[in-house]
Amino acid sequence: MSDCIIRVKDLTKSFGDKVVLKNINLEVKKGEFVTILGPSGCGKTTLLRLIAGFHVADEGVIEMNGQDLTGMPPHKRALNTVFQRYALFPHLDVFNNVAFGLKLKNVPKEEIEKRVRKVLKMVCMTDYEDRDVNSLSGGQQQRIAIARALINQPEVLLLDEPLAALDLKMRKDMQIELKEMHQKLGITFIYVTHDQEEALTLSDTIVVMNEGVIQQIGSPIDIYNEPQNSFVADFIGESNILNATMIKDHRVSFINKEFDCVDEGFGENVPVDVVVRPEDIHIQDDKSKAVFFGKVTSCIFKGVHYEMLVTTNEGFELLVQDYRYYPVDSEIGMSIRPEDIQVMKKERICNTFEGTMVSANEVEMLDGARFTCNDTGLSAGTKVKVEVDFDKIDMLDDKDAGATSAQVTAILYKGDHYHLTISTYEGDKLYVDTQDVWDKNDIVGVAIKPEDLRVIKAE
Amino acid sequence: MIKKMLAQAYIWLLLIILYAPIIIIAIFSFTNSKVLGNWTGFSTDLYVNLFTGGVNNSLIRAIQSTLFIAVVAATISTFLGTVAAIGITKWHGTKKKIITFLNDIPMLNPDIITGISLFILFVAVGLSQGYTTVILSHIAFCTPYVVLSVMPRLTQMNPNIYEAALDLGATPWQAFRKVLIPELKGGMVSGWILSLTLSIDDFAVTLFTKGNEGLETLSTYIYADARKGGLTPELRALMTIIFVTVLVLLIIINIRANKAAKKN
Numbered sequence: 001m002s003d004c005i006i007r008v009k010d011l012t013k014s015f016g017d018k019v020v021l022k023n024i025n026l027e028v029k030k031g032e033f034v035t036i037l038g039p040s041g042c043g044k045t046t047l048l049r050l051i052a053g054f055h056v057a058d059e060g061v062i063e064m065n066g067q068d069l070t071g072m073p074p075h076k077r078a079l080n081t082v083f084q085r086y087a088l089f090p091h092l093d094v095f096n097n098v099a100f101g102l103k104l105k106n107v108p109k110e111e112i113e114k115r116v117r118k119v120l121k122m123v124c125m126t127d128y129e130d131r132d133v134n135s136l137s138g139g140q141q142q143r144i145a146i147a148r149a150l151i152n153q154p155e156v157l158l159l160d161e162p163l164a165a166l167d168l169k170m171r172k173d174m175q176i177e178l179k180e181m182h183q184k185l186g187i188t189f190i191y192v193t194h195d196q197e198e199a200l201t202l203s204d205t206i207v208v209m210n211e212g213v214i215q216q217i218g219s220p221i222d223i224y225n226e227p228q229n230s231f232v233a234d235f236i237g238e239s240n241i242l243n244a245t246m247i248k249d250h251r252v253s254f255i256n257k258e259f260d261c262v263d264e265g266f267g268e269n270v271p272v273d274v275v276v277r278p279e280d281i282h283i284q285d286d287k288s289k290a291v292f293f294g295k296v297t298s299c300i301f302k303g304v305h306y307e308m309l310v311t312t313n314e315g316f317e318l319l320v321q322d323y324r325y326y327p328v329d330s331e332i333g334m335s336i337r338p339e340d341i342q343v344m345k346k347e348r349i350c351n352t353f354e355g356t357m358v359s360a361n362e363v364e365m366l367d368g369a370r371f372t373c374n375d376t377g378l379s380a381g382t383k384v385k386v387e388v389d390f391d392k393i394d395m396l397d398d399k400d401a402g403a404t405s406a407q408v409t410a411i412l413y414k415g416d417h418y419h420l421t422i423s424t425y426e427g428d429k430l431y432v433d434t435q436d437v438w439d440k441n442d443i444v445g446v447a448i449k450p451e452d453l454r455v456i457k458a459e
Numbered sequence: 460m461i462k463k464m465l466a467q468a469y470i471w472l473l474l475i476i477l478y479a480p481i482i483i484i485a486i487f488s489f490t491n492s493k494v495l496g497n498w499t500g501f502s503t504d505l506y507v508n509l510f511t512g513g514v515n516n517s518l519i520r521a522i523q524s525t526l527f528i529a530v531v532a533a534t535i536s537t538f539l540g541t542v543a544a545i546g547i548t549k550w551h552g553t554k555k556k557i558i559t560f561l562n563d564i565p566m567l568n569p570d571i572i573t574g575i576s577l578f579i580l581f582v583a584v585g586l587s588q589g590y591t592t593v594i595l596s597h598i599a600f601c602t603p604y605v606v607l608s609v610m611p612r613l614t615q616m617n618p619n620i621y622e623a624a625l626d627l628g629a630t631p632w633q634a635f636r637k638v639l640i641p642e643l644k645g646g647m648v649s650g651w652i653l654s655l656t657l658s659i660d661d662f663a664v665t666l667f668t669k670g671n672e673g674l675e676t677l678s679t680y681i682y683a684d685a686r687k688g689g690l691t692p693e694l695r696a697l698m699t700i701i702f703v704t705v706l707v708l709l710i711i712i713n714i715r716a717n718k719a720a721k722k723n
Contacts, residue, residue: 054622074625075634081626087619091641100637101627152627 005030005156005188006051011060013046020046022212024060028156028190028205033182035191035199038209039235044192047209048158051190052081064156079156080149084164086141088133094120094144095129101152119147122181139170146181156188163198175201196236200224208232224277226342230419233275233344234412238307240281240318242415244274244343252343255415256314257292259336263343273344278307278321280340283332290333294318296326310334316415351388351431354458356381363455367426369404369446373453383458390419390433392452395444402445406430408438422446481702488695495695505696518693521680525659528590528676532597533654537647539598540605544646545639547606548613559610562603573600574667581668588670596668597658604657605650612646612719645719652708659701677701 006028013021020043028034036044049055051062053074062069069077080101088097095116096103102112120126123143133141142162149157162178163171179202182189193199199206200220208215208223208231216228227233230241244254249264254274266272284290294312305321310332312318318334326332355365361375365386378384399405409429410421420432422444430446438444487495491504509518547558565573577596586592620642624634640647662678669679677697684691 052622052626054625073631074622075628075630081623083619083623085617085619087617087623089620089623089638089641100624100629104628104633148623148627 003030004028005065006190007061007063007066008047008051009061009063011047011050011062012058013043013050013055014058020212021050021057024212024214026207026214026217028188031186031188033179033189033191033202033204034207035193035203035205036207036209037193037196037199037235038215040194042209043212044194044209045160048081048160048190048192051156052079052158053077078154079158080152080154081158081160082142082145082149082162084161086138086145086165088141088144088148090134092133093129094125094131094133094136097133097144098148098151100148115151116147119151122150123147124177138166139174142166142174146178150181150185154187156190159189159191161193162191164193164195171198178202200236208235210235227275227344229344229347230273230275230412231410233273233342238278238319238321240276240278240415241412242274242276242316244272246270246272246343250338252341255292255312255316255318259291259341260338261341261343262339263341266343266345271346271349273346275342275344276318276336276340278319279305280336281310281318281320282335282337283320283322283324283326284335285333287333289335291335293331293333296328296330296332299326299328301325317413318415348431350390351393353386353388353428355384355386355455357384357455361450363453366404366424366428366430369424371403371448371453372450373455374450376455378455378457385456385458387454387456388448388452390431391417392448393430393432394447394449395420395422395432395434395436395438396447397444399443399445402447404446405443406446408440408442408444411438411440481698484695485699485702488699491692493689493692495690505693509693509696509700517675518680518691518697521675521677522697524590524674525676525678528594528597529655529658532594532601532658533651535594536598536601536605536654537651540602540650541609541643541647543602544606544609544613544643548610562606565600565603566607570600570661570663574664577664578667587672588668589672589674592668592670593665593674593676596664597654597661600661600664601654601657604653605647608650608653609643609646612643616642645715649712649715652712656705656708659705 004027006026008024008026011021011024012019024047036047038044046055050057053069053072057070064078089100092100098116098119099112102115107115116129117126120128123146125140125143125147128136128140128144133144136144142165146162159178163174166174175198178189191199191202200223203220205217206220206223207217210231216223216232218226223232223236227236227239233239233241242254244252246252246263246266246269247258248268249266250261252259252261252263252272252274287293292312292314294310296308297311297317298309300307302321305323306325308320308322308326310318310320320334353365355363357376357378357380358364358370359380360377361373362370363373363384363386364370373386376384394402396402404424406422406424408420409423412419414433417433417435418437420434420438422430422432424430424446484495487498488505489501489503490498491502492499543562547555547562550558573596577592577599581588581592620638621634624638625631629637659677661676662682665676666679666682669676675683681690681694684694
């Protein structure tokens with residue numbers, strides 16, 4: 001494609017043993033506002049720094065206008081960066097900060113003055129030329145940082161959480177200004193943030209990242225309405241994520257009820273996840289139109305709407321938003337429209353580990369942990385695949401009590417149980433369904449009953 | 460009340476004990492008696508003699524050598540120490556701890572050991588002793604102090620500043636010159652002044668590394684002079700000048716440090 005300005009191909013980066021980016025592929029179109037969105041530590045800043053040239057990739061290529069940037073130092077790249085903590089030069093005044101790039105290029109003095117004035121006007125900082133940058137407020141410093149980058153007329157502007165340090169009101173104002181600036185200048189913006197609302201407000205395209213992997217690329221509307229997996233659904237906005245079964249095309253069952261939906265092609269009786277946004281659960285005052293019923297357990301006023309927790313008669317807890325007020329303990333009937341049900345393929349339906357038999361009824365997996373299993377008749381040293389259902393892993397308070405220990409790294413509420421991701425010290429992941437409440441970063445012991453290990457000889 | 464007065468008295472007693480010898484020398488630098496302790500009326504003869512060369516030439520030569528060595532050693536140490544500090548802050552974890560620990564050792568090491576070990580080193584590599592060896596040794600013990608005075612500024616500095624300069628089109632050298640150096644200037648100047656005073660002050664290391672080609676610095680000259688039979692009276696004037704100079708330098712360092720602290 002000719003209008004593609006930045007192309008990232010199979011990019012991989014590690015720091016020491018820690019893999020930060022795994023096989024990243026991304027295309028950015030000329031003039032686009034692309035936001036890289038993800039929780040802290042997901043690798044989004046590393047990706048931006050690789051594009052800027054501050055890090056060198058282990059594998060993969062970054063191209064700009066079809067030219068490979070590998071090995072090109074940052075000062076030769078035709079892009080500029082706005083840093084999170086502004087990174088203004090404290091020993092220079094506003095004028096000299098903004099003029100820094102032009103002075104290096106030996107642009108004539110009169111032109112520098114003209115361009116500095118012009119760019120300062122654009123960021124609403126006219127008449128601040130002689131001010132000491134340390135005397136400016138956070139928002140003003142950020143404007144100067146943006147002016148300092150824009151004056152070089154880069155083809156691509158990289159922004160690393162530029163608004164993270166500002167207060168809410170200032171952040172909202174700057175968001176609007178950034179959006180206007182982008183439309184006026186027509187240059188490409190690559191914007192990194194962990195704030196999903198900011199991403200939805202600003203972007204043409206959102207790239208959702210988690211643990212060094214791109215989860216989904218799409219327009220804000222796509223990302224919000226059609227999340228491709230439970231991580232994206234959970235990270236963007238409020239959502240009810242539930243276990244479901246695809247009965248057949250256009251028919252799905254969850255919370256012990258059957259619903260019509262618009263999704264197809266999953267097969268018949270296939271386990272899936274569904275996402276229903278809280279504003280898409282409609283409270284029906286006319287009980288004959290309701291599909292399922294429940295009782296309000298909490299109701300909080302949120303300004304525009306009320307946010308309610310509802311326990312259905314079948315025992316599932318749902319988050320519901322409505323403009324109308326329903327007091328706690330009121331019985332309500334609810335329905336969901338077919339197009340508001342987003343069906344997602346399950347990333348996995350059980351845990352799968354690779355292991356080695358130690359004896360006929362003992363298997364070693366997860367970096368040396370030994371688990372007892374039913375007699376398999378396999379000889380020691382046989383390579384095997386072990387499957388364990390999500391709800392068959394026991395988490396113990398005492399981290400030394402189980403066969404191995406692990407740390408809770410992600411928690412997803414699925415209406416009637418929690419779906420946890422727990423990681424061993426070596427980084428292997430286990431997925432556990434549990435009724436118990438755990439906190440993120442809890443360290444737990446892991447035990448599995450012998451009869452719950454399904455040991456299959458590996459080919 | 461009494462407790463407070465006792466505390467006050469204690470601190471003044473301490474200060475008097477500390478400064479009495481210097482003050483006595485300063486007072487007696489304004490009389491021209493041969494022996495310290497004899498007041499023969501106010502006179503600035505000693506100061507005049509010191510600068511008009513009434514004293515033997517070797518004292519003037521010692522002063523010159525001292526200043527030359529101090530300026531060269533302090534300047535080179537400042538450069539080396541700054542570069543080292545920049546490198547060290549890029550490291551993390553154990554590696555950084557080890558290197559800062561190694562940097563601390565020369566400062567805690569007794570001068571006499573530094574002196575003897577450098578002497579053995581110079582003999583071993585066959586370097587003829589003189590200006591070169593004294594300057595090299597002074598660089599060796601001054602550099603750690605420069606590292607120590609530049610490091611805090613580096614750790615306080617926003618690490619993105621250097622990258623921002625690169626991003627705006629500066630080559631690494633330009634970014635170093637136009638952004639890092641101005642940021643670190645305070646620490647570098649403090650380090651330089653500290654090195655200068657350490658070098659002027661040093662006796663033990665210099666004694667072992669100056670060789671016997673006649674190179675004398677002030678400290679070794681005064682030592683030799685005192686052993687020959689009493690201090691040359693002009694030294695009283697010289698010591699007073701040195702004391703006042705060091706005092707002024709220290710005040711400058713402190714004012715700078717206060718300013719930097721206020722800025723943050």
